[in-house]
Amino acid sequence: MNQQIFKKLEELNTIDFQKRPGSRKKVFEEEEKSYLQPLPQTRYKLTEWKIAKVQLNYHIQIERMYYSVPYDYVRESVDVRLTTDLIEVYFKETRIASHKRLNGEIGQYSTNTDHMPDNHRLYLEHNPENNHKWAESVGPNITQFVSYILKNNIEKKALNILSTLRNLSTKYAKNELEEATQTLLEISTNPTVSVLKSILERKKKQRKNKKKDIDNHETHNEDYGFVRGAKYFGRDSK
Structure with a gap:
């Protein structure tokens, strides 16, 4: 049936008009064909x-x-x-x-x-693999400590502990964490984050006291107030 339809269609399109020159096929080729555009590369989809x-x-x-x-x-x-x-x-x-x-x-x-909001994304990314990557970016001592936490705790508890550990990285520099963790691993067979916090705080206090002593020493060596010293009066000019 389709073959017969196309045969009749071809006849219809090539027959000359009765009241004007040309045929449907000629009108298409001369007036309409140049306006055709290629079909889209993807098929139309019902929406x-x-x-x-x-x-x-x-x-x-x-x-x-x-x-x-x-x-x-x-x-x-x-x-x-x-x-x-x-x-x-x-x-x-x-x-x-x-x-x-x-x-x-x-x-x-x-x-x-x-x-996701940032807090949801951070929660999703808080997994053993990403914690290992973070630890490696800090140093070998932290890496060893993180491995110990993951090995000796069920995953959910380990991730909670590691969350507390990683919060310390917002308060202390990488070298401070590495140094304190090295001390932790040397003094304890069962290292914990709470002990690490104590070590970090103690070392921070030691640095602060050391700086205070240096500042006091420099202050005592300065000439100030009404005690101008021999240099001011020219006694040690020789």
Whole structure:
């Protein structure tokens, strides 16, 4: 049937018009063909639009699946463009997120770590592997201490201990942590972060006292007040 239809179509397009010169085929070639453009490289996809509200966990729910958006848009209403394999999220006509569409078991999450607030991202990245990398960036003593913590505690407890340890890096320089940890490993067969804190505080106090002694010594050597000294009056000019 299709072959017969195309045969008749070709006849129809090539037959001359009755009331004007030319044919449908000639009109197409002379007037319309030059305006044609190549087809898009990707096939057209049927699109569905929905409105969703960003939840407090910075995800939207679409057909009982959850997709993240930047956490700045929490509580906002967004437009969602759905195709068979993609989800795009728009806020005031600006695309703010896109995800591969989830299929299968309901309740799945698609989360982009860039959408997380900083504290959530840090929590997600707080794992044994990243703690090892951090320790190696500080020095061999910290690396040994971190390995000991991970080896001798269940993972959840170890990560809590390591969180406390890493907080110390905001208060002390790397060389101070390394020096204190070396002392800790030398004096203890069961090293703990609390003992490390004590060592750091003691060493900090020692440095402060040493600096105070130096400052006092320099102050006593200065001539000040009404005691000008022999040099002021020219006695030691010889």
